[in-house]
Amino acid sequence: MKTNNPLGFFRGMLLLGSILFCTNLFAQTTIELQQARVKLDINEQWSFYRGEKDEKVVTATSFDDSKWEKVNVPHSMKLSSNELDNCTDSSFQKTFHRYIGWYRKQLKVEANASQKVFLEFEGAHQHTKLWVNGKYVGEDMVSGFTPFHFDVTDFVHKDGKPNTIVLSVDNRLNPNIPPDGDRRDYILFSGLYRDVYLVVKNPLNITFNWEDKYAGIYITTPTVSKNNATVNIRSTVRNEQNTAVSAKVEQRIIDKDGYVIAKAIDQHKISANSDHTFQQTTGVTENLHLWSIDDPYLYRVQTLVYQDNQLMDMVENPLGVRKFEFIDGKGFVLNGTPVELIGVNKHQQYPFVGDAVANSLHRKDAEQLKETGYNVVRLAHYPHDNSFIEACDELGILLIEEAPSWIHFVEGEWFDNLELATRIMIRNHRNNPSILMWSGGLNHRGPVERLHYACKEEDPTRMTGSNGAPWTGPVHSGICDIYTPMDYQNMPVTENDFSFLCEHGSSHDALTNQFEVSKSKASANRFGVALWTAHDYFSFQKDWGMQPRRPFSFYRVPNPVNFWYKSEMTTTPMVYIGDERASRDNKVVVFSNCDEVELYNNGKLVAKQKPDDDPNRSHCNSPSYTFLLNEEKGDLKAKGFIRGVEVADFTLNKYGKAYQLKLEIEEQNTPILASGSDMRMVRAYILDKNGNHVVNNESMVSFKIEGEGILVGDAEIGANPNKAYWGTASIVLRSTLKEGTFKITAKAKGLKPATIESKTVSYNKDIRQQKIKDAFNYPIVKVDMGADDQLLQFGWNRWDGTSKSSYTLKDYNNAEVMVSAKNGELEWNTAFGLLGNQPYLAMDAVKVKGDDQLDVTFKNLPKGTYEIVTYHHSIKVLARVKGTAILEKKLNTYQIVANDSKGKRTVVHAIEPTSGTKLGNLYPAKAKFVVYSDGNGDVKLTLQNHAQDVPVVLNGFELRQVKANVSTKEL
Secondary structure: OOOOOOOOOOOOOOOOOOOOEEEOOOOHHHHHHHHOOOOEEOOOEHHHEEEEOOOOHHHOOOOOOOOOEEEEOOOOOOOOOOOHHHHOOOOOOOOOOOOOOEEEEEEEOOOOOOEEEEEEOOOOEEEEEEEEEEEEEEEEEOOOOEEEEEEEOOOOOOEEEEEEEEEEEEEEOOOOOOOOOOOOOOOOOOOOOOOOEEEEEEOEEEEOOOOOOOOEEEEEEEEEEOOOOOEEEEEEEEEHHHHHHHHEEEEEEEEOOOEEEEEEEEEEEOOOOOEEEEEEEEEEOOOOOOOOOEEEOOOOEEEEEEOOEEEEEEEEEEEOOOOEEEEOEEEEOOOOEEOOOOEEEEEEEEOOOOOOOOHHHHHHHHHHHHHOOOOOOEEEEOOHHHHHHHHHHHHHHHHEEEOOOOOOOOOOOHHHHHHHHHHHHHHHHHOOOOEEEEOOOOOOOEEOOOHHHHHHHHHHHHHHHOOEEEOOOOOOOOOOEEOOOEEEEOOOOOOOOOEEEEOOOOOOOOOOHHHHHHHHHOOOEEEEEEEEOOOOOOOOOOHOOOOOOOEOOOOOOOOOOOHHHHHHHHHOOOOOOOOOOOOOOOOEEEOOOOOOEEEEEEOOEEEEEOOOOOOHHHHOOOOOOEEEEEOOOOEEEEEEEEEEEEEEEEEOOOOOOOOOEEEEOOOOOOEEOOOOOEEEEEEEEOOOOOOOOOOOOOEEEEEEEEEEEEOOHHHHHOOOOOOOOEEEEEEEOOOOOOOOEEEEEEEEEEEEEEEEEEEOOOOEOOOOOEEEEOOOOOOEEEEEEEEOOOOOOOOOOEHHHOOOOOOEHHHHOEEEEEEEEEOOEEEEEEOOOOOOOOHHOOOEEEEEEOOOOEEEEEOOOEEEEEEEEEEEOOEEEEEEEOOOEEEEEEEEEEEEEEEOOEEEEEOOOOEEOOOOOOOOOOOOOEEEEEEOOOOOOOEEEEEEEEOOOOOEEEHHHHEEEOOOOOOOOOO
């Protein structure tokens, strides 16, 4: 069926929804916000063929693709071995994965004639062409790492008939698409390897961020302090109708609990088939939560577009309020606190699947890095997947991002595409608070004016890094803001720049790592370092790619060096004994953040030591411990002590002969989704009879799965069976499209097998239903009470003596508020304020003369749960000397009793005292509590003063409805 609403649309098999007029008291429901546009995952069940085909034949709607392989996105055109299929390519990669692939899909779309239909791609390697229903739509060939979209409105059937979608994804050598054009030390894998979406918008809509410099949404925080922040939101709205329309844009800032805490509204008439860019500014002025590494608090910003009071579009972005500064002598300062950045570089590749990595594995990478304690990641050497950046927003990891390149460059079309890729990268990720800086240079080569200027045009709020090397480029930041060189030869670093060591080496015992970190910490202006790299990675410069001295293997199995970083960067007491990968000859290396460590060998104390006394590591928080063992190594145990008290221990038993396997599915914070694309790493640990990990074992482990799951790869590429890496064999688990249980069995010759069972859960393809959560758009009513001539607190509503004892709450169905005294007389007066925040609120009040009780009654308050904040700032005049008042501030003890739909009870026993002692950090005394209305009876508050020499004072109040399950503990 079709909707009669010309602005609405519905979803048949893929689309469902309508634009609904807002009739409820507090604007849109979550469902209405989700359905203001549609964004559906269309990753499943593409027909795929690798190889050249006649373009005219394969794109025809009549073409029979029934014999093609059925694949789900993310997809690699070919699974590959960890030896890169023994390819003999050089770093120019002239043959490996140089395929063209064809993807076909039947897609149903149901939308009204006025609506716009798009196909959105997060990334594909690397030249993509699109045909719909046999007609050529367009192509993208900027890079394989940046998003793009196609407007298919004029090509699709909108009535539910199948549409034939055909893609050619061409990864053949193309010298005009960076990073092609020269050599590099990473692999350009093939395929439709990032998510694909169907997007339906109304004809008045917000544009895609990457379309141009001013497209989409751009959120900045021009000023940030400890207590408040100014938020500017730029949004571009497109009118794709043949008549001019009046468009209203409402910006909402939503806190972590889901409450709308600030709004900005603007209206503009947009000409037919034109764009208009809105600039709106609001702020967070109360209860500000800053985003930081330790507390990555995220607000949400919802941008709503209306036409004739109908919601036409809505998009949501994260907002992390934080302040980045670079101060001479302090280095990098985050929210006023200097922070030393210690982290790693990262490639996105995984074994066997290459770049075709599920969102869950990208997130797992972020979780693993955060658990170790890293606070910064350089995204080498290309824009990374949205899911990794979003995870870093949520976890508190800072990022440095760069466009796809390496060392060499080519003038002309290649450089045009590199600049455009830089701009698209920034547009795509500029609203992610985790992004610290952009690269304004080329790896090894240093600063590049053209790239730096592009970065500054797109995002003047962030710094640029030069990404140079002392042996090939200038030893300074140049046109860029930050000198970000690499160092593998202990090169001198200039003190004239702020510098971040974007790459440095590693060693099996972490001594190199400690040296580099210590050297950085010795100077405030050298504010951080990033190890090359977090994981082993794939490269045709093979001596560079696979090195077990890195924190994690290409399977993401931790190596010992990882635990030094954990000792350096985390505070929970820990101690770790390095196995033979780190402890060699007669030395035992121990990593710990404790003051002292005792090492025992077969129960006998070897020594009790402090961290190594090494001037090359003297600035580290936790230099490692080196114990000399003059006897055969047996069962080792380390005990960590802080101020003489044992706080941590670790045992590394001498392992015996390999006896058994143990299976684990790598833990994540979310269940495995039956999307056909979700992935997990499955580990088979080789143990001896006593359960000790046999680290030196390299058995071939075979995996078998039964039920709703797929194990990726086979013997041809070394995936299954898989050769154990330091006693651990790994395989990639992929979900099917059907939810259910599965069982995995692992076997190896001469070893006891292991089994593990788990399940997948249903998957919702509606991305907006997944991501757009409840927003409680309850009005916040602020009422400033006082004399007729009071100075009104900015942004508050006036209630003075002219309106006597009654006030109307227009935002709450005209509910009425009344104040009264039981025995005394009400006075609406102006008193003395305070030097600090909300002074005009504090200097006026209603008080009771001759009584210690004030009643506040809410009549006809709509049914619901309400938070009330009442303000009580009182100053008593003790005497006057020559006309000057001698004042005494009285913070009275109040008792507030509520009588509401839940009965009569005391809600507050005392008033919160004025906070802070410095100018500008004072607030009026206040009380915060919850009341309940059944929509019929009154809600009455009785304010009683226990200090008889000062009257009851009420400066004003704030009222807002809250979630029904809110508790006073939450407030």
